[in-house]
Amino acid sequence: MNFITEAVAKAVKSLYQIDLNPADVNLQETRKEFEGQVTLVTFPFTKASRKSPEQTGQEIGAFLQNQVDEIAAFNVIKGFLNISLSDTYWLGKFYNEVLADDFGFIKPNGQKVMVEYSSPNTNKPLHLGHVRNNLLGYSVAKILEAAGFEVVKTNLVNDRGIHICKSMLAWQKFGNGETPESSGMKGDHLVGKYYVLFDKEYKKQIEELVASGQSEEEAKKNAPLMKGAQEMLQKWEAGDAEVIGLWKTMNSWVYAGFAETYKRLGVEFDKYYYESNTYLLGKDIVEEGLEKGVFFQKEDGSVWVDLTADGLDQKLVRRSDGTSVYMTQDLGTAQLKYDDFHMNESIYVVGNEQDYHFKVLFLILEKLGKSWAKGLYHLSYGMVDLPSGKMKSREGTVVDxxxxxxxxxxxxxxxxxxxxxxxxxxxxxxxxxxxxxxxxxxxxxxxxxxxxxxxxxxxxxxxxxxxxxxxxxxxxxxxxxxxxxxxxxxxxxxxxxxxxxxxxxxxxxxxxxxxxxxxxxxxxxxxxxxxxxxxxxxxxxxxxxxxxxxxxxxxxxxxxxxxxxxxxxxxxxxxxxxxxxxxxxxxx
RNA sequence: GGUCCCAUAGCUCAGCUGGAUAGAGCAACAGAUUUCUAAUCUGUCGGUCUCAGGUUCGAAUCCUGAUGGGAUCACCA
Missing domain, CATH: 1.10.730.10 (Isoleucyl-tRNA Synthetase; Domain 1)
Structure with missing residues (x-):
């Protein structure tokens, strides 16, 4: 349609002596109740023409029809100039462009983009919320490819943490050695079953403790199951062979299950990252931030970033005991991903409940002077709700x-x-x-x-x-x-x-x-x-x-x-x- | 309370950088098949674009405020 905008600019210059940037010419599709395919709104030109919108349209239309072969006819309704392009023009488009084998797909633009999506926890099977995430991520990756980008699809698996220990502990206590083979259950469902079971038994223990006189809060902390899970997490971090062994076994069950579901969904990944490998990252960045004065340390040794000047809050980036938090880890992972691929853009497909987290993450990286920070984008999507409300894995109210x-x-x-x-x-x-x-x-x-x-x-x-x-x-x-x-x-x-x-x-x-x-x-x-x-x-x-x-x-x-x-x-x-x-x- | 997101037909949704009488599907009703697949096509019905101001020749679209809904603001991830 470039030739039309140019012709319009020429027409306006010749008729009314105004210089118009072709980019400012606003063409739109003609509404289907009128004759024509392309419509020019003439209101913006009436000041220069000093004529009514109708007359202006007539004049421009006549000029165009005269000058441009492809324009077969025109009509003016109110301030709208409707242009009919000849059938020859459309047939030319059809044969020369639409019918080409590679039609639609845009030539490589030399840019690389990473799309991270799915990012499941390994303590339960995938549900409808994950399905939306997976489909969105995969589709966005495909679309970017078609638009000329080189795309790397990644999956950051959340394979460690207290939630996994819960499944592990419940299996240890109540599982009687049950395996996917022995039970005939899909691995991720089996592990998920113990996650739900943990929660059920945990609630029972809380009730008992409350009945024996403890406050609700005390009971939550003191319940043997919770203590056990925390202990297990410490052992995991210390590299305890038995815990690590169980963790590997149960994770392998989950992965087998996920692989099946991913296949049915038709999604795939080029690169997996595992949080068990990345959770210690980011400590260097904390040091870097302290050196650069972007972060500051409180008396108890905890490290923070102050974003109040940007309308946000203060955010913890390292605990007083020196361990990482979610943010620390994500800072490190962002650096790792960039070092691995040097992509121009990086898209995180994550639900909108984490809007704040990503806003903070990107802002910190920018403050740290990371040149690639401006290429980070959070593709934030809405939750999938049921008529009964939110889905909760723990309570089993999910659409599997x-x-x-x-x-x-x-x-x-x-x-x-x-x-x-x-x-x-x-x-x-x-x-x-x-x-x-x-x-x-x-x-x-x-x-x-x-x-x-x-x-x-x-x-x-x-x-x-x-x-x-x-x-x-x-x-x-x-x-x-x-x-x-x-x-x-x-x-x-x-x-x-x-x-x-x-x-x-x-x-x-x-x-x-x-x-x-x-x-x-x-x-x-x-x-x-x-x-x-x-x-x-x-x-x-x-x-x-x-x-x-x-x-x-x-x-x-x-x-x-x-x-x-x-x-x-x-x-x-x-x-x-x-x-x-x-x-x-x-x-x- | 601060911040962010959303609000369009009974329901589910389109509506691109402001442009003509706001469009689809579902539901409801009425029709179309001796002819390439009727999971299709055609028509009828259905609207204070949440509300109030503002900018503009022109606002569902941009700005401000209000209302309603959701999210978030942890030494959880």
Whole structure:
């Protein structure tokens, strides 16, 4: 569209003698109830033209039509100049750009970006909240890749700490040597079971202590289970062989379970970081901060940073006993990641309850003079809530990721069977199809909304398969594939159509936007932009499909053109859905 | 209490750097298939864009304030 903005600048200069930066020309899509594809708002020029918006529009329109070949017609309504570009122009766009194999994806820009996501605790299985995180992280990584970045996907596993000791202790006390093999349970679920059990038994002990006269607070501290867990953590830090052995065993169970869930979710990582390796990092940075005067020490030896001048609080960065806190660790890990990859940008996909933490983290790094600090970004997303309120692993009020995937597959199966679309499919094909559709529905449901908004999920209300959904888009894909499969390869080299029907033009216009949408989604770290776009494309195709026959087109040229238009549509849909981590079936 | 985020149709959500009569899906109702997959398409119904000011030729969009909801402000992670 650059040629239009330039032409407008020229028109305005020639007509009204004002110099206009082409970047200031504001073009927008023409609303569909009017004739044309591109609209110029003429109000900003009326001061210079000293004429009414309508007259100004007429004058600019006439000038443009005269000067620019591609402009076929124009009309002015109120202050809006609607420009119609010729079908030749749109067909040129279609053949030269949209139909190219690498259409949509932007050339490498030489920038490297890290996306850290998932970051689970190893004391319990993944739940719906993690699912949103994983899908967001994976999709953002894909989108950035498409936008030309080199992407490193990382997972910082929280594999140590008191919460893991709780699971370990409960297993030791009540587990009777139970293993994933002996119980038939998935490893992460088995460990999670003991985490819940710990909490249950712990509460019992508190009650007993309270009954025997202790205050609630005392009881929480004195309960034998809590003491045991703390003792275990100390032993772990001291390198106690038995504790470390148990820790390794139970973690390996969890990892096996996670690997399975990640595979079903379709996410992956290039690099894992483990907190057991990074939790001691950051002490150098504390020293550095003290030297630079960014941090200060209190009488008891604890080290702090004062951010009150920035509207924040004082924040502890090292305990009085010399040990690290969360912030210390994250400072160190940030440095480690940068040293490993020297990336230009680093994105942390973490829930919005940690907004404050990241604000502080980034600010500290900036104050320390880290040149790379400005490339840090917290992709903060809203919580997933249930109608009953917040999910709590300890209390078992969570929507488990594996259960959810099972349910989605089951629903996909029921829907597909009800529609009688399973004919001729092997059992393996069917299972794969149900997985594809079920996950398509779930992923689309979670990704189509703006990440920063909180999400309400009602387990009693099934995720839709009709309308603005993943399966709708998947279905469109399958239908196009079905049409295309009916013809042999279509490599027409001869002439093509010269006129477009509205449905065809609309579709070309929409397809043409794909690269812009990718760029916009990358800039805003927002998969929802892709999701909504893919829906628009599917809808536009369905309309075209309904109005115009492809295989029974009026003539051979039209048929070839429509086949190519279908191929371009299927391509964009497949790529777009791929950016969301959603697969598309050949039939459904 | 301080700080941050959110508020658009009965429900779930779009609405890009301010532009025309605020758009989809679901739900409800009415239609479309001798023709490429009806998980589709077409239509009807549905709105004080939370409220009040301000900036502007023009505000759902920007600014200020209020209300409602959420998060956060630990020598937990």
């Amino acid at each position: 990721a594996d259960d959810l995937i099972d349910e989605m597959e089951q629903t996909a199966k029921e829907q597909t069977e009800a529609l009688g679309k399973t004919e001729g499919l092997s059992e393996v094909d069917k299972a794969e199809l149900y997985h594809t559709i079920g996950m398509g529905a779930l992923k689309y449901f979670l990704l189509k909304v703006d990440p920063k908004k909180r999400l309400l999920f009602d387990p009693n209300e099934s995720v839709d398969f009709q309308g603005h959904t993943g399966p709708f888009i998947q279905y469109t894909h399958a239908r196009i594939r079905s049409v295309l499969s009916r013809v042999a390869s279509s490599d027409n080299t001869g002439s093509t159509v010269s006129k477009l029907f509205p449905e065809e033009r609309d579709l070309i216009l929409l397809l043409n936007q794909f690269p812009d949408i990718i760029e916009q989604a990358a800039k805003g770290h927002n998969p929802a932009a892709i999701a909504n776009y893919a829906y628009e494309v599917a809808k536009a195709f369905n309309k075209f499909y309904h109005e115009r026959s492809i295989l029974q087109a009026e003539d051979e040229q039209t048929k070839q053109f429509r086949l190519q238009l279908s191929a371009a549509s299927v391509n964009v849909i497949k790529k777009g859905m791929g950016l969301l981590g959603i697969e598309v079936p050949e039939r459904m």
